[in-house]
Amino acid sequence: MRSWPVGSWQLLGLLLLHLAAAPAAESILRATKRPRHRYTPDWQSLDSRPLPDWYDEAKFGVFVHWGVFSVPSWGSEWFWWHWKGQRQPQFQEFMNENYPPGFSYPDFGSQFTAKFFHPDQWAKLFQAAGAKYVVLTAKHHEGFTNWPSPVSWNWNSKDLGAHRDLVGELGTAIRKRNIRYGLYHSLLEWFHPLYLLDKKNNCKTQHFVRAKTLPELYDLVNRYKPDLIWSDGEWECPYTYWNSTEFLAWLYNDSPVKDVVVVNDRWGQNCSCHHGGYYNCKDKFKPEHLPDHKWEMCTSIDQLSWGYRRNMVISEIASESEIISELVQTVSLGGNYLLNIGPTKDGLIVPIFQERLLAVGKWLSINGEAIYASKPWKVQLEKNTTSVWYTTKESAVYAIFLHWPESGFLHLESPIATSLTKITMLGIQKELKWTTDPSEGLLIKLPQIPPSALPVEYGWTIKLAGVQ
16 A cells, blocks of 8 residues: 655655755855845844734734645544554544545545635635635645645645645735735655654654755745745754754745745744744643733634544534634734634535634624734733723724623723723714723623624624723
């Protein structure tokens, strides 16, 4: 049974390529015009780079996990590893029941057709969702590339299956709508023979890095000029193995996106939450208090998988209220919210995912003023009769409450009213009546209108002007 889609002669080509890849990368460094400030390939220097403003202002993005794992579309995007790496019984049974003997994972590649992939439709949906950036999987841990990578022969979307440059097509459509474009890239590949060789050598050799990882990263940046690189697959080897600091120094100093590009923190063992651009820390990371570094919560609408699953059920799908609640909490604590969907092998975004994204877009169309380009306020969370999350922008303070008080009055302890105080609800023109109590703070009378007349169904925003 085949375990890797390239032949032995192609493996020889990879080995030869790794000898040439490093000099080629160095020539790129020499040939590029030098900026005034040079970042050196060490964390002290790289971590001092200011994060480009666009990322913090964006607040909300859409993550897209799409690849050959979308063909079996069962279990999760880690299908190949669960099946052949861990040999989990349920994955063995799934293959025995649904595919002929001798069927290998690379045989799924020709079925990744993207037949109904219309990038403009995707981009239109993401725009309607209120996303300010989109991150597409350029390559997951299976090694299949969604662009014609020159070092992934016969295991990419141009040579096999769709016969299309999926990364390039979506990027063109996204940028037509003035949305930032990011690319997810896995440093490792589970079953690549050169990576397995390096792991056997305790990450002391770099055959895989020089032949595969670095050439692909340079190619992605030079070819597509991404606004964001979402690195992953770093955990088995140190950053010195991946040559991460050398790559990031080039990215910040000389690359075509040096002034705008943003990266995360997954660049080697123990880098997460310590080094890089913004911090992911871990999947679905939720800090309890305001972090002192820009961060992002990445999470998925399907709570059990990032890739599409044919066997998902509604109880495993995050509700609209859960998603909006997480978005509000994340932004109040200074983070960005990256919400994932998994398209089908044909390139369809199933209706339940569309519905959730459009619900976020509807909510942001009313409350986006309190989200986009906002900053954490002096108080992030206040709990009394309801949970209230605060943000601020310019001179305004926004109080977002997630449950409507039965009394019809919202009690806010933290804002201090002044003679200039003016209170409104986003989506409703009329000013709200309010009073103050020395011991209890602000007491705001909420609009007395039918629930159907409210601007949104949950997560209402009070705008406070002239408070301290």
